[in-house]
Amino acid sequence: MNLQEYIGKPTGAGTVHVERGSVSRFAHAVTDANPVYHDLRAAQAAGFDAPPAPPTWTFSSGFLGTWPEDQPADPTGGEGSPMMKIMRELMKNGGLVLHGEQEFRYHQLVQCGAVLHWQGKITDIYTKESKGKVMTFIVMENVFRNQAGEPVVTEIFNLIHRGK
C-alpha cells in the first residue's frame, strides 16, 4: 500500500446542529457544572447569545448533532474515510490503534443554535520506528465552518497504528 497517495484525500463531510440538550449533557459528562452550559440566563449574563459548547464538543458533534435530511454529498463517494481503509489494512498483521494527539483551534465561539458544516481530510502520513515496532501516523484535520463559510473550529489530530 502506497500510503503517500492518501495525503490530501477527504475523510468525510457533514452538517451538525449545536443543540442545548447535547451541549448540557456533554458538559455534565466532562464534570462541568458551569451554568453557562445549562441555563440560557447564565449564558446571556456572561455575554453569550446562547449556551456555548464546551471545549472538545465538536469532536463528538457528528454523533450528537447530525440530522440526515441536511447532509452534504459524501466526498468519499460512499467508500468511507480512507483512514479506516488504511487501518484495516495495517491491522491485518495485528497491532494496536492509538489516538496520539488532539488539538482544537477556535476561530469563533460555538454556541447553541448554530449550524456548522465540517470537512475532513488526511494532511499527513508518516512512519517511525520505536523499540523495534513500526508506528504509522495518520494526521487528519476537520474544519467546521458557519453558514457564511467562515472557519469556526479546526480540529487537528492523529491516529497511530503500532505494529506488533
Added chain:
Amino acid sequence: MSKITPKLKYEAISAGDEAPVVSHQLTRTDLVRYAGASGDFNPMHTDEVAAKEAGLPSVFGHGMFSMGLLGRAVTDWAGVGNLKVYGVRFTKQTWPGETLSTRIVVSGKEETAEGRIIIAELALLNQNGEVKLSGTTRVLAA
C-alpha cells in the same frame, strides 16, 4: 452578538503562574456517562467483561474524557469563550479509582492580531504523579 470579557488580566499574569487545580476521582459511572454523551461506545471503556477478556485489568477511561476534564480546568481559569487553542498528547491510559488532577502553568504571553494571549503548559496527572495527558493552550486575556 456575543460579547465575552476575558477573565484573565494580561498585565497581572506572568510565566510560572499556576491555575487552580481541578481534581476528580475517576469512576466507572464517569466512563458510561461519557460514552453516552459523546457516542464513543468502545467496549474497552464500558464493558468490564470484554475488557478483561482482552487482557486488561479493567475498563479504562476515554482519552477524550481526560481532555474534557482538563479543558474544564482551563475554562474555569480563563473563562468560557476565551479558548483559542487547546492541544494535548495522550500519554497513558486512565483507570477507575485513580484521582486525576490538572496542572496548568503559564509559559508566556504575547500581543497578537487576535488579541492578548496567555500561553500555558498543561498536564493531567494521577495521584502518583504519572502524566496521562500533556499539552498546551492559548487563551485570551483582557
